[in-house]
Amino acid sequence: MSNVMKVIAVSGIAVSMAQGAQARDLTIAGWGGNYQDAQREAYYTPFADSKGMAFTETTYLGGLAEVKAMADTGNVTWDLVTVEGADLQLGCDEGLFEVIPWEDIPTQNELNPNAINECGVGNVVIGNGYAYNAETFADAPQDWADFFDTEKFPGKRAVRNLPKWNLEYALLADGVAVDDVYDVLATPEGVDRAFAKFDQIKDDVQFWDAGSQPVEWLAAGNVVLSTAYNGRIITAKAEGQPLEFVWKNHIYSIDSWAIPTGAEHKDAALEFIAFVSEAEPQAKFSELMPYGPTNMKTAGMLADDIVKDLPTGKNTEDALFFSDAFWIDHSDALTERWNNWATQ
Amino acid sequence: MRNANGNRLATVMLLVMPLMIYLLFYLYPLLTVASQSVDNSTLYEQFQTLSEVVEEGSPDERAAALVADLVAADRRDLAEAARNLNQERSGFRSLLINSGKKAEEIPPTMEGLIAFDKRWGQQVYWDILARNIAPITWRHFQKASGFKPDGDGGFVQAEGDDIYLRIMVRTIVIATQVTLLTLLVGYPLAYAAANGKPRLATIVFMVVLLSFWTSILVRTSAWVVLLQTHGLLNNLLISLRIISEPLQLIFNRFGTVVAMTHVLLPFAILPIFNVMRTIPVSQSDASRSLGAGGVETFLRVYFPQTLRGVAVGGGTVFILALGFYITPALTGGPSDQMLSYYIADFVKKSLNWGMASVLSVMLFGCVVLILGLGSGAWLLFKSRKGGH
Known part of the structure; x- marks a missing residue:
């Protein structure tokens, strides 16, 4: 009998050690398809390379179910998620997203006023x-x-x-x-x-x-x-x-970046948000994926035949x-x- | 002697342990879901002061209690409570959140509340609060069934409110259609596998098992490719000049039933095959030698013995079909979605776990009821047969 107890105790310790040692990478949830492909090329990879860190991706299909489940169970597996405006506001009110320290976003004065929220940074029109x-x-x-x-x-x-x-x-x-x-x-x-x-x-x-x-x-x-x-x-x-x-x-409409409350890589996530709010990465994103930028300096960097396919300028009249x-x-x-x- | 008894007890415990663990892991989620369906602690904990005076108190007492609850509320909890109340009336969420933000400045009287936002003067908001701040709520069950209290102790159902009952009926209808079709297709295949030449049996078996081992998602997507407007089947029919315009074969009931039947076929074939394998060929030979024709032999000697397999296979397919989600979502139209689709919808899109739980309980109750009726009918059938 005591042998059995030993086995149980040892395996219990092994399991808890495995969990403690399992530090996950910066995890980013996007909308899949070529939207996420463009985000990866313009945002994820350049950011991760510049910081010398690895990242993991996952897909998100809207709503707050996953984020709410993470908050309720205390097992927060995402660090960044691209959310629609209504979900951002709901989640912010219920404490599911971290409040953005806007002083850490150097480009905030370049952003479209609609992109500035308590818990999220508008990124994509x-x-x-x-x-x-x-x-x-x-x-x-x-x-x-x-x-x-x-x-x-x-x-x-x-x-x-x-x-x-x-x-x-x-x-x-x-x-x-x-x-x-x-x-x-x-x-x-x-x-x-x-x-x-x-x-x-x-x-x-x-x-x-x-x-x-x-x-x-x-x-x-x-x-x-x-x-x-x-x-x-x-x-x-x-x-x-x-x-x-x-x-x-x-x-x-505007999609924003938000950080689920209690995310392990909150600091890196904030640096990521500051990076994707700069004009140049946004220009690169809009060249890859015809969505509009929220940084107001970006439009001037883009060629006319790209702007004609974006929800910006003449198209939004x-x-x-x-x-x-x-x-x-x-x-x-x-x-x-x-x-x-x-x-x- | 005592030692031997102790060992025997330990052995029994060890043998029973897996069953106990299984039961625990089986019952625990069920009970959690069931309690979620009536749990109202989010609202109850938020409005404890108000709940004491909401029925009997004067308007000013109610107003004072509400303001006191709002002042004491944690911002995040209040937002969650407000989201729940918004399910009862559009705009209640912003009313409550705005009032909560300024709660300390609002005079704790009815006049003060109405001066802050005139909507507090409408009785409907107070009625909703009164109905929904008890520790236990039946509002999700009422919404799911469409029956609401009419105020005189009875229940009424408004027009159009029976949506979830209709979806429940549709779920059962689709599951029945799929079960019948599965048995019609599966029975001959199982027969071929059990009684055919070894090579034929091997081929049938390989095909069945291969599809059994392939992911549901892959098999469902394959049907989309086959049946879509310019898919393989339509192109074939057009090139053979059987039809001139493509047929609508997918995103409707036809596509749903075909794809579900294919996905569930192995669950019917395997049990039927198992039973058929145990029926000695000599019985049919005996029947034939006693003068019965092929049809009579099949109907009176062979078929009745396979009924057990048909019941097991059909029952399994039916129960599995009731809970289907991804196949109808990918191959059906708006009016072919089954109950699981709405359960997922409530969890994912509107974060309404109460409604999701109620619909799950409904589906579970339905399975239990049908299983009960089914096994009752089977026992009756067997005792009748025994009596002959």
Whole structure:
């Protein structure tokens, strides 16, 4: 019997030593696909090389489930994550993200004011619109009304399976002016109006979850139109796919870097954030991936044929800035209604 | 003698240990999920002063209690409580967080609260607080079933609120469709493997096991490639001039059922094959020599003996199909998603673990119920047969 106890004791010590010795590398969670590829080339590798440290990557698909689980169990396995604005605000209020010591970010005065948050540093401006396969239609779709017009443009259309963005698109298609979208959507009649618009394409809707799916489906002809991030579509186009992005009335939003509370490499993570907030790395990122910079000096460093594909300058003249505040308040009720609509 | 008894006890303990550990690891997560579904400690701990006066107190007493709770609250805990309350009414989150930030400046009277934000004058916010600050909550169960208290001790269901019940029914329907199809395809294959020539049996077995060992994700993606608009099947049919326009074979019920059937086929074939292997060929020969035809021999001698395998295989497939998530998500449309999809959705997108737990409990209850009915029917069937 005592032998058994010895074995148990020894293996217990071995296990605890193994855990203590297991120092993990700087761990970065990104959105996968060519978005993360570009981040790796412009940000992760140059930063890690300059510091002489290793890094690990993982994928993140939005929401706060992973970060919340890490905080609740005390087992924080990420040091950096690229989050959308609403999740950043929610997570910040609930203490899931570290507060950013802004005095450590030397370029803060060069950043777009929308990029400055208590717990996050805005890094990437994203255009949310829709795309089509140029080989499918002789006449190109022009605006949101066309996206919802199944007579002019018959076939399946893909949207992300949540009310965010989609309800705004529906109101824009229904003729609501860009400046009025969130005011209308805050009223019950406005919500009815948006869902009525979606009723028109109900039989042709297909849901995507990962940002890479619209590209795959449009290229394979599984859907004829799909809402998408501009970056994915324009990169695919550069790789030879016959895809086009519709810039008219797109919605632009900002993705930010945040540090999960209690992250092991918090200091390195902060240095990383300071590095990616500089103008030059952002220019390199925008050259690789057509998303806009948050450093206002970056646009001047980029060639015109790159700027024309970014959610910046001329492209944002008729665009809508995504309201995180609206969605933080209304997400629960509208998600419930959306799920209800989707399962009818 | 005493020593021998002690040793025997130790042996028994050692033998029972794996079972106990298994039960513990099996029951613990189940109980955690079940308690999550009614647990309301986030809200209860936040509003302890208010919970004492929320039913009977005067408006000013309630206001004073709320302000006291807000002053005492930790900012992070309050944000979590506010997120939970926002599930009941849009905007409650920002109302509570804003009030919490300025709590020390708000006069602890109803007038003071309303002067700070006029929404505190609306009864609906106080009603929501009153309903949701007990240590235990049924609101997730009410939302999942769609039945809400009507105020007179009864329950009513509003139109459209039965969404999760409808999804539960859809989950059972899809699982049934898949089970039937799996048995229809699996039975002949198992028969071929059990009674065919050795070479045929080997081929069938290799194919079944090979797909059994391949990841679900790979097999599901393969069906997407096969069935998509310009996929292999559509291209083949078009090149053979059987159809002129591609058929919609994926992102609908057809694609879901086909892919799930393929993924689950080995779970039906293996148990049926196992039972078929034990049936002596001489029985069929005897039946034939006594004058029964091929069909009658199969129906009266062979088939009844394989029913045990069919029940085990079909039952396994059905239970596994009920919990499917990734295959319908990749091959189905909006109206083919099963309950697991919504459980994942609640955990990942809205951080609502209460609803996720309730839906899990629903799914688990359903499995237990169906298993109970199934084994009841089987016992009845067997006792009937025994009586002959």
